[in-house]
Amino acid sequence: MQISDRISGGGLAALGLVAFIYGSKLPPVRGQPVGPEVFPMVVGAGLMIFGVLIALGIGRSFEGANEVVAAEDGTTVEEKSAPFDLLTAFKVALPPALLLFYVFFSERIGFIPTAFVIVSSMCLALGARWKAALLMGLFAPPVIHLIFAKMLRVPLPAGLLPMPW
Amino acid sequence: MLDTLFEGFRLVFQTDVLIAIIGASIYGLVVGSLPGLSATMATALLVPVTFYMSPIAAVATIIAASAMAIFSGDIPGCLLRIPGTPASAAYTDEAFAMTKKGEAETALGICLWFSALGGIIGTISLIVMAPLLAEMAFKFSTFEYFWLAFLGLMCATLVARSSPPKAIAAMFLGLLVSCVGIENPAGTPRFTFGMTDLLGGIEVIPVLVGVFAVAEIMRGMALKDPPKIPHRKFGSILKGQWELTKTHKPQQVRGNIVGIIIGVLPGAGADMAAWVSYAMAKRFSKTPEKFGTGHPEGLIEAGASNNASLASGWVPSLLFGIPGDTITAIAIGVLYMKGLNPGPTLFTEKASSMYALYIIFIIANIIMIPLGIMMIRASSTVLRLPRYTVMSVIVLLCAVGSFATGNNLFLVVLVAIFGVIGYVMEKNGYPVAALVLGVVMGTMVEQSFVTSLIKSDGSIIPFFSRPVAAVLAAMTFAALLWPAVVWLMKKRRAALEPAAR
16 A cells, blocks of 8 residues: 555645635634634644645655664564565455444344454454364354453344343 | 552552453453554553443553553564564564574563563652652643643654654644544534534544554554464573673663653653664663674663653653553543543542552552563463464454444444554554544644633734743744754765765
8 A cells, every 4th residue: 555655745735725724614703813713724734734745755864764663563574575466455455344344234133243254254364264264253252242242231232143141 | 648648559459450450461461472463552452441440440451451561572572583562673683682592581581570670660750750740730821731732742753753744744634633523612513524423523542443453453464474483491581680680780770761751752652762772772882793692781771661661651641641652642541531631630639549550550560570471481372373363353352342432333434444544654654653642632732722822812922921831832843843954964964975085
């Protein structure tokens, strides 16, 4: 997901402009010099300025100078050398996609089946064997359900497969 | 004073608090030791659970888990040359070199022993500094708070070790996120686009879970499995540590002081402390050529430093609500949730809670030694767990945990969105810590800014005419201009160099 600085900076500047205009249209508070419109305008202006600076490539020297820091989590070095193919892109997109799956399906089919899909597909994407993925999907969700629904009293949807507790 | 201290002890020695400390410690040790899962992420995932605890137990959970995770990150660094958390990355090579020389026990012992000592010294700094600063903070008005918050934001962008414009833009993006909703001085709905879910604003917790947990998992998806760790039997872990303590006094003093200072600076935390301290150890060493070959000096200094920074990071958090690092950014959220709103009054009205907090810090750092030894001995088993067992459950926890904080599925959507934002930002050199700081502090910055302007009738003169405010303003502008100065100096030096040749 490497985007050129021109695009990311330009995008931020555009976002700043939108925030500035949106802010300026907010109704002021009568009898007060400043109201809810000021802060979004200040922030929008800031985003515009620094978005343009990024797009112009200012400050890039600081990124290059800190080569050591690129390895801050110790793995970035390897990450860069790994080719970013379609399969990797799919794998990277999987966690947020599974979260959205939870949003759309947990209330329809219940917590346990949804959680089964999430855990098993994560396991498979990370290279687990079919059997291991199925076992993880069968055993992890009831444990999580026990902790959150029973002990912490979070109303998790029962759906198709209510738990006995 | 003595009564409050006893009350503090009474608050800590409750069954639920003690269970919370032990449970969070084990959790922190395990998650911290797994490569790719950071201490910040371990802490962020705990927040939904703290929702259901008493205030002191909640704070104890955060303190214990984060301290253990920072130490535990050293274990895979020593044994596999893969840091468990970013805070261990600075000295991973050094520790692994010691393991290769057959001194794994000494290396792990140094990490454990000096982490615990650093943590205790950091706690003492918190105990000494916080009440002194609280006295001062009582005299602050909204003008000073505005500059303080602004300075905090600037510091965080300065230390971000990336392009300053990118760091500042990330911070502004965070401030923009904090604008969403009706939580503003006039109660006007802003950036809600007619969605009722957005009226209450974007909470800090889904943002944190998104950018720290989901984004980290996304990064982990593209990585290969780490090499399998060989089974090994460990000898005595603490053997020889007392001698090292006596022979390496300057390294410890420097490491602790640097850690404390970096912890107090807003936005800079354990990772930064470790990097700076390791570099300092090398610079002041009599035998710098031994660094990188398995030399204990740097390990002692940096290992002490990252744990010392943890406690001192709580100083600005407790006093001003300005997080000292990403972990305290999470802690501030928990404090507000539990009615322990940060501010100088915390030290007068809730003094016993503050004592309880200090006691928890000390306990956590003491039990770190026995629990840490157990973790080291168990490490060959824990680190053999396939990655998918933990990572798949974490995705599920992100969903359930964020849902639990408001019983609202929209929170899960936010987590997914901020996961993607965090991933894209990190890949393109935008520091996510700056974004988080903007979100955490946005409301405070706006409130102090707008209230000050209303007080002064729209004039900006009082922002500069009050003495303390003027000093803080000068510091803020210095922080703002500093990158430009560095850049100019670099350019001049580059221009002079060819001329000299």
